[in-house]
Amino acid sequence: xxxxxxxxxxxxxxxxxxxxxxxxxxxxxxxxxxxxxxxxxxxxxxxxxxxxxxxxxxxxxxxxxxxxxxxxxxxxxxxxxxxxxxxxxxxxxxxxxxxxxxxxxxxxxxxxxxxxxxxxxxxxxxxxxxxxxxxxxxxxxxxxxxxxxxxxxxxxxxxxxxxxxxxxxxxxxxxxxxxxxxxxxxxxxxxxxxxxxxxxxxxxxxxxxxx
Amino acid sequence: xxxxxxxxxxxxxxxxxxxxxxxxxxxxxxxxxxxxxxxxxxxxxxxxxxxxxxxxxxxxxxxxxxxxxxxxxxxxxxxxxxxxxxxxxxxxxxxxxxxxxxxxxxxxxxxxxxxxxxxxxxxxxxxxxxxxxxxxxxxxxxxxxxxxxxxxxxxxxxxxxxxxxxxxxxxxxxxxxxxxxxxxxxxxxxxxxxxxxxxxxxxxxxxxxxxxxxxxx
Numbered sequence: 001x002x003x004x005x006x007x008x009x010x011x012x013x014x015x016x017x018x019x020x021x022x023x024x025x026x027x028x029x030x031x032x033x034x035x036x037x038x039x040x041x042x043x044x045x046x047x048x049x050x051x052x053x054x055x056x057x058x059x060x061x062x063x064x065x066x067x068x069x070x071x072x073x074x075x076x077x078x079x080x081x082x083x084x085x086x087x088x089x090x091x092x093x094x095x096x097x098x099x100x101x102x103x104x105x106x107x108x109x110x111x112x113x114x115x116x117x118x119x120x121x122x123x124x125x126x127x128x129x130x131x132x133x134x135x136x137x138x139x140x141x142x143x144x145x146x147x148x149x150x151x152x153x154x155x156x157x158x159x160x161x162x163x164x165x166x167x168x169x170x171x172x173x174x175x176x177x178x179x180x181x182x183x184x185x186x187x188x189x190x191x192x193x194x195x196x197x198x199x200x201x202x203x204x205x206x207x208x209x210x211x
Numbered sequence: 212x213x214x215x216x217x218x219x220x221x222x223x224x225x226x227x228x229x230x231x232x233x234x235x236x237x238x239x240x241x242x243x244x245x246x247x248x249x250x251x252x253x254x255x256x257x258x259x260x261x262x263x264x265x266x267x268x269x270x271x272x273x274x275x276x277x278x279x280x281x282x283x284x285x286x287x288x289x290x291x292x293x294x295x296x297x298x299x300x301x302x303x304x305x306x307x308x309x310x311x312x313x314x315x316x317x318x319x320x321x322x323x324x325x326x327x328x329x330x331x332x333x334x335x336x337x338x339x340x341x342x343x344x345x346x347x348x349x350x351x352x353x354x355x356x357x358x359x360x361x362x363x364x365x366x367x368x369x370x371x372x373x374x375x376x377x378x379x380x381x382x383x384x385x386x387x388x389x390x391x392x393x394x395x396x397x398x399x400x401x402x403x404x405x406x407x408x409x410x411x412x413x414x415x416x417x418x419x420x421x422x423x424x425x426x427x428x
Contacts, residue, residue, distance in 0.1 A: 008230075008233070019250075022250045026254055029255070030331075036335075038333035039334060046290065046323075054322070055323070117275070118275040118277045122272070122278065133274075137300075138303060138304045141303070168302060175281040
């Protein structure tokens with residue numbers, strides 16, 4: 001009987017030596033003890049496909065596709081992206097529009113600040129001065145928002161630049177919805193205004209803290 | 212007639228039964244320890260086609276998770292970035308790097324970069340990223356400190372019992388909305404603000420389901 005326990009102890013030691021402990025790094029795919037229905041014959045987002053020629057399960061959006069799921073019973077200028085001002089930043093005559101198609105509120109600015117700090121600040125800097133973290137790594141061409149040229153841009157042109165990119169800046173339309181882009185435009189305007197602000201712009205009761 | 216069995220054999224049946232219990236216990240312990248995702252999945256660190264360094268981008272450079280994983284707030288899936296996202300910077304920064312050749316190829320041809328998926332939920336699990344991050348569940352709760360990983364590995368088991376640990380008692384794992392994407396931030400409970408987390412559960416209607424259909428359909 002004693003030998004049975006010796007054998008068991010040996011097997012346990014052997015097992016631990018071979019299997020190791022939890023959390024060991026491995027480049028091999030996990031072993032599935034009970035595969036159950038873990039892998040089903042269906043496509044998940046960004047999965048691969050043997051059926052489509054390009055090997056992707058996600059299909060590119062065909063030309064002319066319209067957004068689905070809007071409330072068709074209400075008049076909706078956004079439907080079909082027909083509102084040139086809201087969706088292209090263009091005025092009726094085709095030039096870049098000035099002003100905002102959405103109400104500029106504190107909430108919009110807060111949203112714009114959040115989006116700006118994620119998607120814009122790496123290059124343009126948190127202050128909009130073009131001194132983002134990428135400058136230290138060789139992105140030298142990022143302009144500051146605070147010169148007269150960029151302060152004089154129409155809001156629609158800033159919107160257009162976010163949508164389509166410009167020069168070395170690539171489009172951000174895939175990351176920012178049109179409404180988010182307008183929020184960012186509003187925040188860029190706020191940065192520009194803050195940069196050129198004088199003491200007169202500060203409410204009288206708050207000036208004491210700045211002197 | 213001589214005895215076939217010595218007297219000590221009288222105790223043998225009991226000893227065998229005891230041994231079988233010990234054997235069963237050892238086997239159960241071994242299976243519990245080794246045949247569960249905590250052993251099988253944690254530590255999975257596949258070789259990726261591009262040696263993307265999260266500790267550099269998300270850690271040192273301080274980029275937000277959402278710069279690349281842009282759909283995490285808006286959809287069930289936290290998207291893997293398109294090659295264009297890389298090229299936003301890498302068209303200028305290290306444009307000749309051989310490590311980025313796969314990305315440049317992908318950007319030019321449109322063929323996806325063959326990233327290896329690490330966190331693979333079973334196909335009968337319908338996990339939704341957006342509801343979790345919108346309710347104060349940080350990336351770090353499920354993915355670990357990716358901002359410190361040179362090569363990403365699976366840090367948490369993602370087993371069903373592990374999901375339920377939080378779903379049954381979410382309050383200690385919640386963060387304030389501004390801290391969800393800050394992987395170094397402490398939870399509200401760690402800051403001694405458990406009451407605030409419980410307030411969020413009430414105010415945001417955090418209703419982590421523990422019924423089957425909450426996650427399975």
